[in-house]
Amino acid sequence: MSTAWAFAGDAALVTGAASGIGRATAAALYDAGLQVLILDRDGAAAAAACAGLGDRARYRAADIADPAQTEDAVTALTGDGTLSYVVNCAGIHQPAGVEELTAADWTRMLNVNLVGAFNVSRAAARHLRSAPAPAIVNITSVESTRVVALVNPHATPHYAAAKAGLEMLTKSLAHEFAPAGIRVNAIAPGPVETPMVRGAHSGATGLPPAFAAHLMIKRYAQPAELAAAICFLLSDSASYITATTLNVDGGYTAL
Secondary structure (H helix, E strand, C coil): CCCCCCCCCCEEEEECCCCHHHHHHHHHHHHCCCEEEEEECCHHHHHHHHHCCCCCEEEEECCCCCHHHHHHHHHHHHCCCCCCEEEECCCCCCCCCCCCCCHHHHHHHHHHHHHHHHHHHHHHHHHHCCCCCCEEEEECCHHHCCCCCCCCCCCCHHHHHHHHHHHHHHHHHHHHHHHHCCEEEEEEECCECCHHHHHHCCCCCCCCHHHHCCCCCCCCECHHHHHHHHHHHHCHHHCCCCCCEEEECCCHHHC
């Protein structure tokens, strides 16, 4: 069991936990001794991630863009137990420019990357209010504050807009939930070695040189490195931190 962080609570909900940052976060929280509730649209992948953890993990398949599905899934996963932590990792990406984007592209991107985090946080709020030291962490992106068009010629405006919205949602939820003692923060990753980022970088075998030129640490982050930052913000060690975004970006936003 990890001794890196202390948690007053005993259960964490992680969305998008079937792969990438979400899966690494679920594993880190499980190793820290927590019950882990996995929520992912891909039921088979969620089941596999759950099986890879152990008997303190369970999963539910749902599309977080649908508020009814989200409410049902959170209720089913939590049951009569407590829920202290929520990590909104679920997200999608689409490398497309303005002229290529359809109305459906915009709607889907916003519904998953922004509205989905709201749906999960709202569904979980009633459980968090009665839990010890509750906290939420949202996963934004360096693209929430910077135009990134280094590998593909497009700046993916719908993705950037959704992540920028999630930055403000983080602050708004922190304000709304502060009287209940619920802290809300965000992590803004740079390039992370996940299937989604690899796809956005056209399946490159290494960090593209154009991206490396904008980093102080010239490599992809590993999902476990993001998970460590997420665990810190959820833990008792971050008890006086709320409404804050922590850049875990290899120095990208400083250049």
